[in-house]
Amino acid sequence: MPVNDIDAPEQVSADHLVPHIPGVIFQFHRARNGHMRFPYLEGGGVALKHIDRELLAENAGQLVEQLTGNDHPKIMSAIERSARWMLPLTTRFRLPFPKEKPHWIAVSAKPTPVDDGVQWNGIMMDISDQVGEEQRLRKLCDTDPLTQLPNRRKLMMHLTHVASLSTRHGTPLSIMMIDIDHFKRLNDRWGHLHGDDVLKQLATHTQSLLRCEDMVARLGGEEFMVVLPLTPLQQCHALADRLRQAISVHDFGMGPGQVTLSIGVAEYRCGEPLTSLIERADQALYSAKDVGRDCVCHIR
Numbered sequence: 001m002p003v004n005d006i007d008a009p010e011q012v013s014a015d016h017l018v019p020h021i022p023g024v025i026f027q028f029h030r031a032r033n034g035h036m037r038f039p040y041l042e043g044g045g046v047a048l049k050h051i052d053r054e055l056l057a058e059n060a061g062q063l064v065e066q067l068t069g070n071d072h073p074k075i076m077s078a079i080e081r082s083a084r085w086m087l088p089l090t091t092r093f094r095l096p097f098p099k100e101k102p103h104w105i106a107v108s109a110k111p112t113p114v115d116d117g118v119q120w121n122g123i124m125m126d127i128s129d130q131v132g133e134e135q136r137l138r139k140l141c142d143t144d145p146l147t148q149l150p151n152r153r154k155l156m157m158h159l160t161h162v163a164s165l166s167t168r169h170g171t172p173l174s175i176m177m178i179d180i181d182h183f184k185r186l187n188d189r190w191g192h193l194h195g196d197d198v199l200k201q202l203a204t205h206t207q208s209l210l211r212c213e214d215m216v217a218r219l220g221g222e223e224f225m226v227v228l229p230l231t232p233l234q235q236c237h238a239l240a241d242r243l244r245q246a247i248s249v250h251d252f253g254m255g256p257g258q259v260t261l262s263i264g265v266a267e268y269r270c271g272e273p274l275t276s277l278i279e280r281a282d283q284a285l286y287s288a289k290d291v292g293r294d295c296v297c298h299i300r
């Protein structure tokens, strides 16, 4: 077919294209006195659905102040850093939507100094689906699939955080190392599925005895750890004994008295490596096994 028989493509212009893209193109301006506005804000997708563009062309302060959680200080400091060092502005925030969950929006923009302040040209994209997927995968990485408790990885991150708070503020922090006694025997006698059920019930039972700032995690097999911020050793010991006692009379479906726990407790010593704390709790657990199980021990 001769080339000139093919229809010439329609002229494509940005004005036609921009309303159809799944995102927003913008120009953002911050004056020296801090006044913020969007001289240009166009695009498609859902991000502009509830936004008054005429208002934002005059004043963007209201929109920024509406942001929830720590998104407001986060975005203000990202703007400040970008303006000060003329670095690209790259951040994400939650945009409130009426009668809907907030949408996650990613921003990427390039700053340029102008006479009366700084101006950014950039794009915003709705990344709610991607953030939802990230959260799902993170939960999967941090959760024990059988009991739905935090796993060892999550526990170690949490323990590192609370230990640094304890060192900074000089507040007490204790841990419990919990192990089900003769679990192999229980599995052999009642079957693996019943064993699984004991692990699940123990997780629920332990959680119900704790405060919301405490964390119980499954370390693996029939071993669990509880982290108790703001709790000295004596209190931790008393709580461990309450748990041990409650489990020893609980009916896990095989009659009461079939499941008992050995528990080692230890208190964090300001600034010590976490491995030392865990080792002390481990040794205390071994002592509890040594002295006959179904008891709580600590190492002096």
Ligand SMILES: Nc1nc2c(ncn2[C@@H]2O[C@H](COP(=O)(O)OP(=O)(O)OP(=O)(O)O)[C@@H](O)[C@H]2O)c(=O)[nH]1
Pocket: 146, 179, 180, 181, 182, 183, 184, 185, 187, 191, 192, 193, 194, 195, 196, 199, 220, 221, 222, 289, 293
């Ligand atoms: N049902 C079930 N059993 C598990 C799971 N993970 C580990 N186990 C079993 O837990 C048992 C642990 O046995 P041991 O380490 O010998 O300890 P124990 O029999 O509890 O003996 P003591 O700790 O000395 O009181 C093993 O038989 C493992 O197969 C699990 O997810 N489900």
